[in-house]
Amino acid sequence: MFTIYMEMWNRRKMIHSLSLQEMKREYAGTLFGFVWGLVNPLMRIAVFWFVFSIGARAGGPVNGAPYFAWLAIGMVAWFLLNDGFRLTQKSFRSKRSIIKNTPFPIAILPAVQILYSYYIHLILLAVIFTGMAFTLQTVSIYNLQLIYYDFAALMLLLGIGSVTAPLVAVSKDFGRFLDTVLVFLFWMTPIFWSADNLGVLERIVKLNPFHYIVQGYRDSFFYGIGFWDQPVYTLYFWGLVLTFFLLGNYLHKRLKPIFLDTL
Amino acid sequence: MEIAVSVKNLTKKYSLYQDPWGPIKEVVTRKKFHKDFYALRNVSLDFPKGESIGVLGKNGSGKSTLLKVIAGITQPTNGTLDVKGSIVFLDVSSGIDSELSGYENIFMKGTLLGFTKGEILEKVEDIIEFSELGEFISQPVKNYSAGMKSKLGFAISVNVDPDILIVDEALAVGDSVFRKKCMKKMDEFKKQGKTIIFVSHDHNAVESFCSKAAWIHQGELITYGDSKFVSSLYEEFMNGKKTIDSVRASIDYEHSIEQISYGTFKDEGFTIRLKGYIHDTHQQDISEKTFLVIRDVRTGETATKPLSKSGKGFSVQLNAKEHSMFFKPGKYSFNARISDGSGEPAEFSLWAGKAEIRQHLENRNNRFNYQFSIQKNILELSIGNLDKLEQQVNKIWFDDKYAYIEGVAFVRGYETRTAEAASMMYYMTNLASYERLAFPAVISETEEITENPVYNPQGKVYNFSRFSVAIDLSRLENGLYESHLTYQMHHAPGYELVNLVWASKQPEYPSSPYILANQTIEAITATKYLRWEKKDHQLQEAIQ
CATH class of the missing domain: 2.60.40 (Immunoglobulin-like)
Structure with missing residues (x-):
């Protein structure tokens, strides 16, 4: 039932070095290299802050956390989810030249993309974390919870990626569809607005597993809430991840012979 | 005999859809919306260990599919595959990323083949040296020429020390020096008891390098055996000398x-x-x-x-x-x-x-x-022939039931002073039935050759070199005929020379077919060799 994940675990060293090479490849030929991986998200955070806080005059503190910091932390988490989701769904399709010519365990490709996104994320997180620590004194024991939420995010992405990657490899249309879903998720996940204001709709918004991660990041920075404080939501999240895992494993086995031919 | 790769009853089917909605319609309606294309059909082969085996076939014959199945890149529709040892699949571009430098690609490909960074570091010097890329190794691969790319690909693949090496047309790109080097390396491989599977549409390469060969045609294994035998059959087929059926018969x-x-x-x-x-x-x-x-x-x-x-x-x-x-x-x-x-x-x-x-x-x-x-x-x-007969048809004309040919023929250096010096015979061979008709050629006197300084710089006498032939057209059957002239010398050395009749003076010959009763007869000289064709007149008109 978990064969592809066993394979990933057994090949973890390979995944690690492939993801580093992915980073090299991404920034090959640029002079500033991974600095671009930092400039771009920081710029986007600044733009959103400007639009919502100055432009729309909506940027009051959220439950006591300054809006800019609250937005930045949410965005940091979101960038990981966004990149992971976007890259994993294409992981077979974008590596078709390798898949078609080199015999190697292709099941690990989604994991490579996730780890690559994670390394980029770590750089951004380090910068934001340091900035926050100096300006807002946010350092607390609850910061350690980030390790848990990162792990949760990685597992969620792995589950979703294992489901989407083989489907996208089989059908290009599905890839387009997922791109659209991602835009939808971006606005529907409470990243620059707070779910607290919604009342009944809050429950529905919370069904989105991405919210669990984004909220978790904020809890760890500003609110000092542990994941054990919301056991039902945690249980729901992991149940969903497990479902994705099972479905992903099934789809991979089922669709691999097809997409090997059609890619 | 130890077997490195064993393939049994392998079939690979691809579904070809005309309609892009085909796959979805199939799921919904459970009807068939695709054509089956068999890239491989029931192929069984054993590749013995320590030998180099060629796989021959035209483009699109399924040979690359077979290799991909063996390499594990594609899954077979049916049949079993048993591979003993590690495989490296080599083709020009495999696993080479054009954005990365050659050096980084070595690590990239090495990783994909399952090596750790440390293991690759041990090999990297050898690979760079073998690839002959020098300082280009730190340049992005997108700046490489096709030859350089294949050199890099080959250098990586051979230096990672696989048990089985699959080479897919990769050597076609490199220069001859590098190709020799590759051949040498592959020879070393053979000596170490490793197996090489060599795919090509070039029978010469297979013949010179492989001990055994398999020939795949339209997804089917035609034959498998001694590489010389297989590639000679393959060549005959590719030259169009044989149909696939006669090849099968000879096997x-x-x-x-x-x-x-x-x-x-x-x-x-x-x-x-x-x-x-x-x-x-x-x-x-x-x-x-x-x-x-x-x-x-x-x-x-x-x-x-x-x-x-x-x-x-x-x-x-x-x-x-x-x-x-x-x-x-x-x-x-x-x-x-x-x-x-x-x-x-x-x-x-x-x-x-x-x-x-x-x-x-x-x-x-x-x-x-x-x-x-x-x-x-x-x-x-x-x-x-023992000597060269110089000959040319000067004139062709028709009269009544006869066609007349007049020309010259002589052998340089052998004078013809009398009509008895030589005799000639004109033969017509039907190219369908191979029935042969003989017409005597009459030799007469002419100064055409003797007086021509181009043909006769030494001033010899070839006065009896004109021949004329009367062809009784009623003796011809319908069909195409070719013409021979035999020239028998009556004096020493007494050679008999047989030649196709040369007729290159087109304006001197009738330009349209001659109509005789219900038939047409035409002298055809398009190839410069004289041929005749007889046809039914009505039939020809009906076609026009």
Whole structure:
């Protein structure tokens, strides 16, 4: 039932070095290299802050956390989810030249993309974390919870990626569809607005597993809430991840012979 | 014999959809919306360890699919695959990323092949050296030429030390020095007991490098065996000399000419005796059902002789006198024809790759030059004239029931002062039935050659060099005829020369077909060799 994940675990060293090479490849030929991986998200955070806080005059503190910091932390988490989701769904399709010519365990490709996104994320997180620590004194024991939420995010992405990657490899249309879903998720996940204001709709918004991660990041920075404080939501999240895992494993086995031919 | 890769009953089917919605419609309606395309059909093959095996086939024949299945890149639809050892699949661009530098690509590909960074670091020096890229190794691969890319790909693949190396046309790109180096490296591989599977559409490469070869045609394994045997069959097929059916027939029978003894004798032409064996698939001797067929390679005309049983195989003897107008200057191949009573008889070239040749030559005053040789594992006879006949048709015209030809013919250096110096004969051969008609050529006097300084710089006398022929058109059947001229010298050295009739003075010949009763007769000189065609007149009009 978990064969592809066993394979990933057994090949973890390979995944690690492939993801580093992915980073090299991404920034090959640029002079500033991974600095671009930092400039771009920081710029986007600044733009959103400007639009919502100055432009729309909506940027009051959220439950006591300054809006800019609250937005930045949410965005940091979101960038990981966004990149992971976007890259994993294409992981077979974008590596078709390798898949078609080199015999190697292709099941690990989604994991490579996730780890690559994670390394980029770590750089951004380090910068934001340091900035926050100096300006807002946010350092607390609850910061350690980030390790848990990162792990949760990685597992969620792995589950979703294992489901989407083989489907996208089989059908290009599905890839387009997922791109659209991602835009939808971006606005529907409470990243620059707070779910607290919604009342009944809050429950529905919370069904989105991405919210669990984004909220978790904020809890760890500003609110000092542990994941054990919301056991039902945690249980729901992991149940969903497990479902994705099972479905992903099934789809991979089922669709691999097809997409090997059609890619 | 140890087997490195064993493939059994392998079938690979692709579904081809005309309609892009086809796959979805199929799920919904459960009807079939695709065509099945079989890239491989029931292929069974064993690749022995420590040998290099060639896989031959045209583009699109399924050979690359077979390799991809073996390499594990594609999954077979049916059948089993058993691979012992690690495989490296080498083709020009495999796993090379054009954005990364050559150096980074070594690590990239190494990682994909399952090596750790430390293991790659040990090899990287060797790889760079082998690739001959020098300082280009730190440049992005997108700046490489195709040759450099394939050098890099090859250098990585051979240096990671696989048990089985699959080479897919990759060597076509590199220069000859690098190619030699690769061949040397692959030879080393063979000595280390590693297996090489070499895919190509070039039979020469396979013949020179591989001990065994398989031939795949339209997804089916045609034959598998000795690389020389397989590639000679393949070449015959690719040249269009044979259809796939006749190739199959020659594989169904096991055959070989083992001994060729021939002699050439004064005025007698030659005598040849072939000894060998021919077996069917049940190892039964079938000499008595088989005919030796000698085929004129140019026209397709044949002469046949039954094989007779002798000892464990067959023996057949033949001399040129039996077929005196058949054996004329040209090229001849030796084939076997088997009729088992049902359907078309099978005809194929007898394999002579290991034949022993014994010759007894007595070259004085023979009719022609006879030369037997083994070309690409097949016995070939080529016959040449003893001297060169200069000849040209000057005029062709029709009158009543006759066609007339007038021309000149002479052999340089042999004067013709009287009408008795030589005699000529004009032959017409029907190219469908090979029926031959003879017309005597009358020799008369002309100063055309004697007075022509181009043909006669030494000032010799060739006064009796004009010939004229009257062809009785009623003797011709409908069909296409080719023309020969034989020139017999009556004085020493008494050569007999046989040539196709040369007619290159187009304006001097009739430009339209001649109508005689219900038929048309046309002199065709488009190839500069004179041919005739007779057709029904009405039929021709009806077509127009």
